[in-house]
Amino acid sequence: MNIDTPHTSRHALNWVGGEWVGSDTIRGSINPATYEVIGTYAEGGVETAEAAIVAAKRAMRATDWVHDRKLRARVLDNLADAFERNRGELIKILCTENGKIQREASFEVDLCAPSLRYFAGIVRTDAGRVVDSKPGRIALMMRQPMGVAGVIVPWNSPIILTVRSLAPALAAGCAVIIKVPGKSAQIAATLSKIFANITDLPRGVINVFTDETGDGAKHLVASPEVPVISFTGSTATGKAIALSAAPHFKRIGLELGGKTPSIIFNDTDLDLALPVLQTSVTMFAGQFCVTGQRVIVQEGIADEFRKRFAERLRTVQVGPASDLSSEMGPMIDRENVERVDKAVERAIADGAEVIVRGGPVTEGPLSKGAFFRPTFLEVTDPTMPVVQEETFGPVVTMQRFTTEQQAVALANDSIYGLGASIWTRDLSKALRIAPRIEAGMVWINEWGALGEDTEEGGAKQSGLGRLNGVAALDDFTEIRTITLNPGLMNA
Structure with missing residues (x-):
């Protein structure tokens, strides 16, 4: 397998509302090891981001996604199977566009299926609480999806960092909009093809667009229709996101810089x-x-x-x-x-x-x-x-x-x-x-031990919230308390 062979015929489109979406702005993708052009991609932006918001909202209203946890678990399991079937292609494009050596690319790709299966298990087993708050009164505490989730992914580990936010968001019942930088456009297109082939996945639950300028990402952060943002990237950008999200009191999860x-x-x-x-x-x-x-x-x-x-x-x-x-x-x-x-x-x-x-x-x-x-x-x-x-x-x-x-x-x-x-x-x-x-x-006596079942996140200016583990659901859900007086029902 010669991973450095140019593939200039590749043209990466955005995946929005179950449709392939182009753009008037076309940019090139390169292999950082050789600087050869490996393809082109359709630059998304504000218009694409808004179309994704509309599609995601429609999916949450018009399908069973929010209320059918068996459907969500099945989709997560099917996604895990699809990542394993497409392992070779994912490794190849990660090496080609991202520059990782094969051992590192394999490591990244192999983290994905376990994460998806872990959250499929969470969907099946997560439960709320029932409290007898006082005689004659019962309170039900239930996790509810926040709504449309914007996932802003960096270029350095674009496959696992997509899945790391996507899996808990899907488990929670959110519809997801994934914004990927231009440096990972071919990787994003490969992921989108996997998503497109999951037959049980309602259209609009997962949307993917490429945005090199950042205009589309800013639109997601500023939009009142996107109540949760999950961002991985620099501390400076994380601060800007926090400021932009503040007027709407958005739920934001930020994994930012480090100096280990x-x-x-x-x-x-x-x-x-x-x-x-x-x-x-x-x-x-x-x-x-x-x-x-x-x-x-x-x-x-x-x-x-x-x-x-x-x-x-x-x-x-x-x-x-x-x-x-x-x-x-x-x-x-x-x-x-x-x-x-x-x-x-x-x-x-x-x-x-x-x-x-x-x-x-x-x-x-x-x-x-x-x-x-x-x-x-x-x-x-x-x-x-x-x-x-x-x-x-x-x-x-x-x-x-x-x-x-x-x-x-x-x-x-x-x-x-x-x-x-x-x-x-x-x-x-x-x-x-x-x-x-x-x-x-x-x-x-080790370094970098990360897994889908242990919480991951930072202190100080390294971020807010946690991904992986059961705490990952916290960024994508809110607790709804329903209190009832069963005695009145018999009156």
């Missing part, structure tokens, strides 16, 4: 830790909300860690998905390569010590693509932008500490609080420290 610290104590087994920490930096070319951007190392092991980690990062094999020996793929485009390189140059000018420079690949066949080799810097000033700001690339900084208190202080010295990892053989120490880390997810 990894605390490495003197008793860490480096033979086990180093491969995982390398993955934490290089997975998805560092374009991951929980990328291990900060290693915080205890003095007794710091020199050994620095030497061995540097050796590993220097030898990371950067390359396209078509080369099975590739350990890290390209970034999403050359503009992001330039952005990350400027951040590294600024850090060096600010006093960061270069351990591994890495940087843009400027020689050989890879120079055509958006490749950036891993970079490793040691810093002593925690206020530097490279420590405080999300880099969103394969760049990691190292800081040293002596005491537990210092380690916790350095880890928490950030506006972000999405993920963190602790490395030690002392379980009591790990459990003593973990609750003190200001992050929504803390991993002990």
